[in-house]
Amino acid sequence: MRTSGLSRLLLVSIAALGLVGCGGSGGGGGGKSRSSATAPAIMTMSQGRAEHSATLLPSGEVLVIGGVDIGGDPVATSVIIGLNSVRSGPDLAAPRVGHTATLLTTGQVLVAGGSSDAAGASVLDTTELYDPVTNTFAPGPDLAQARTRHVAASYVRPQGEFVLFAGGSAGLGAGALPTPTLLDTAEVLDVAQGASAAITARLAAPQVDARVARLDTGGVLIVSGANAQGAPAPAQVFNPATQTFGAAPAVVARTGAGVASRGGQVLVAGGESATGLEDGTEVFDAATGTFAQGVRLAAARRDAAVVAVGAGDLVVVGGRGAQGAVDAVEKLSGASLGQAQVSTIQPLASARESHTATAIGGTKLIVVGGYDAQGVVLATVETIDLAAPPPASATTTPSGPTAGVIPTLPTTPITTTPGTTTPGATPGSTPPASGGSSSSGSGGIGGFLGGLFGGSSGSSGSGGSFGTQVLNAALQAAVQAMTSSSGSGFSGFLNAFLQNFVQNLLGSLVGGSGAGGSGLSGVLSSLLGGSSGSAGGGSSGLSGVLTSLLGSLTGGSSSGSSNPLTSLLSGLLGGSGSSGSSSSGSSNPLTSLLGGLLGGSGSGGSSSGSSNPLSSLLGGLFGGGSSSTPAPAVSSMTPPQGRAGDAVAISGTNFGGSVSVSFNGRPAQVLSTNTSGSTVTVLVAVPAGVTTGMVTVTTNGQTVNAGVFTAL
Numbered sequence: 260m261r262t263s264g265l266s267r268l269l270l271v272s273i274a275a276l277g278l279v280g281c282g283g284s285g286g287g288g289g290g291k292s293r294s295s296a297t298a299p300a301i302m303t304m305s306q307g308r309a310e311h312s313a314t315l316l317p318s319g320e321v322l323v324i325g326g327v328d329i330g331g332d333p334v335a336t337s338v339i340i341g342l343n344s345v346r347s348g349p350d351l352a353a354p355r356v357g358h359t360a361t362l363l364t365t366g367q368v369l370v371a372g373g374s375s376d377a378a379g380a381s382v383l384d385t386t387e388l389y390d391p392v393t394n395t396f397a398p399g400p401d402l403a404q405a406r407t408r409h410v411a412a413s414y415v416r417p418q419g420e421f422v423l424f425a426g427g428s429a430g431l432g433a434g435a436l437p438t439p440t441l442l443d444t445a446e447v448l449d450v451a452q453g454a455s456a457a458i459t460a461r462l463a464a465p466q467v468d469a470r471v472a473r474l475d476t477g478g479v480l481i482v483s484g485a486n487a488q489g490a491p492a493p494a495q496v497f498n499p500a501t502q503t504f505g506a507a508p509a510v511v512a513r514t515g516a517g518v519a520s521r522g523g524q525v526l527v528a529g530g531e532s533a534t535g536l537e538d539g540t541e542v543f544d545a546a547t548g549t550f551a552q553g554v555r556l557a558a559a560r561r562d563a564a565v566v567a568v569g570a571g572d573l574v575v576v577g578g579r580g581a582q583g584a585v586d587a588v589e590k591l592s593g594a595s596l597g598q599a600q601v602s603t604i605q606p607l608a609s610a611r612e613s614h615t616a617t618a619i620g621g622t623k624l625i626v627v628g629g630y631d632a633q634g635v636v637l638a639t640v641e642t643i644d645l646a647a648p649p650p651a652s653a654t655t656t657p658s659g660p661t662a663g664v665i666p667t668l669p670t671t672p673i674t675t676t677p678g679t680t681t682p683g684a685t686p687g688s689t690p691p692a693s694g695g696s697s698s699s700g701s702g703g704i705g706g707f708l709g710g711l712f713g714g715s716s717g718s719s720g721s722g723g724s725f726g727t728q729v730l731n732a733a734l735q736a737a738v739q740a741m742t743s744s745s746g747s748g749f750s751g752f753l754n755a756f757l758q759n760f761v762q763n764l765l766g767s768l769v770g771g772s773g774a775g776g777s778g779l780s781g782v783l784s785s786l787l788g789g790s791s792g793s794a795g796g797g798s799s800g801l802s803g804v805l806t807s808l809l810g811s812l813t814g815g816s817s818s819g820s821s822n823p824l825t826s827l828l829s830g831l832l833g834g835s836g837s838s839g840s841s842s843s844g845s846s847n848p849l850t851s852l853l854g855g856l857l858g859g860s861g862s863g864g865s866s867s868g869s870s871n872p873l874s875s876l877l878g879g880l881f882g883g884g885s886s887s888t889p890a891p892a893v894s895s896m897t898p899p900q901g902r903a904g905d906a907v908a909i910s911g912t913n914f915g916g917s918v919s920v921s922f923n924g925r926p927a928q929v930l931s932t933n934t935s936g937s938t939v940t941v942l943v944a945v946p947a948g949v950t951t952g953m954v955t956v957t958t959n960g961q962t963v964n965a966g967v968f969t970a971l
Contacts, residue, residue: 303638304323308628309614311323311324311615312359313615314617317366317898322360322368323339323348323627324358327356333375336348337389340625340627340640342620351387353385358370358383359372362898364898364906366897369399371386371402380430380431383407413906414479421447423445425445425469426442426444426466426467445462469484470518473905474545475545476546476904478496480525480545482507483514494507508550517530521902522970522971524542524596529575538555538557538559538560557589559580562613568618569622571592576616577607577611577612582632584610586608586609589601607626611631612630613629615628625641626641888915890913891956892912894938895908903946909940909941912939918941921957922952923950923968925948928943928944
């Protein structure tokens, strides 16, 4: 059964004397609806744990650290969880509960403070650094003051990266019934210098168990803490520039609320006020520095996990209701959190509180551990896919499992690949639908492009499969272009659409297999002499177009064998029939478009100033070209998601002295550049108004993709 420290028992006793109720105070606006997600897939850890921390690593896996076990004792173990894998991580130097875990721009995780005993008497002033490369913990800089149940948040200034630690407990006081000694102090750790120092400014009141959210303005919101009597502590905003705290009065003072930020808004959901458990929410506006009443949740609760998923949704998971842990899951969607649409999602397989929920891959949630409805520590991990269709028929979900026991379920985990996502990697395209005709007369854009790329009629569904890839690439490109701010008017949209379309289509083509030679392998086969060995008018597909376009380069004359597509491309690309040369300075719309899209100006052209667009395309695709400057390469982008003002580290090779970075077309400020051997790491600040899209790095006149950044 669940056991707790004296500090937690004190708060529970106060609640039992009259602070806990069943009602909620006002919320407004937004409608409610029912939205089914796929029933959670279940995995298990080697031991149950609650009150732990969970941090999303650059690899796409979740690092779970510390917490308490089934006996209520703090643990020193860690677990690394992917979408369909659970494995043991390294051990901490000391057991910890009430600690914080902060992801740094280096990709390391800073574990700070906490207590090593269940009562909260042995409070730690030490930190440990987890290195995902070596999968080890190493000692970090000591805190200026020992603290547990505090808050921590990283932020970036021109001088470097820093971590704020505020509030918490310093241990137990003296007396027959020891109570926690609460703190109103704060300190700031300089990551580069490896030292933490106290600051002069203090919180408005000593407090524990607060929640923290970083703001687009660069500030840090601290809210939902509890004072020594268990009553709500004032909400405040920390200003990193002045290292001061400013008041931010909440609409309803509450403790135990779930908190998450989305852009310039912060949602404070549920919690417990003087009138009891809350089903209301409120929204903090970073621009005005004020709270406003929000929508109502379907279930009143406290201690829920709230997490931002994808580019726009917030999901409220589990928590504690009037009768104990709850299994409710709700999603808030809409441009404004204050008027959000509230949808009820498929409930958890087990009711949970003091658990964690972490978003992975834009649509999935990893829910770990916690206490069940009977107060038993859970060893189970639930994976929720918000994008998958609902189950075909309703099934009865199992009740809370016995701690440490794997439930027997008929379903298999709903996952993609185990946690092996490369930081910043472009998500794979949706698998093409099967079907389509195997006859040579397949129609639609798939059949047309299949003919263009020399696709054979022997592969079943080649036209339909490729057509689906093209359609998916076009739809993705349209959405990306509409959400991008690059350019203006229709021309800006068209340029963004075409650039994203090329990137998406190439991403889906690479690795596309099949006996019919579809995908990039089919293109290569056609380009490199795959279908017709004769240049004399019989070739078809892209090889025929190349023969006609490149003329003198391939030695073919293509006499009399032109077709409408060849003639069209020849005219658009500036071809001159049988002559392989073009006049200097000649340009046309498609040539300029391809030059802009591919960012290159082929250096291996024929006459001065004239570059063959197709040659430039092939050079960009296959690494050709006679440029003497090595092409830059990006090895990692950490983290691959965040919000305006966050710091992102981009590492790679062949970066020149001048490097510029853009987030989906928006230029970013370069904060610092560090070199270690051949690897250069550029630290940049996410620009204001950032949207989900490709991050590009430009250096030495060449531009490369760093991967897709997901705006939260």
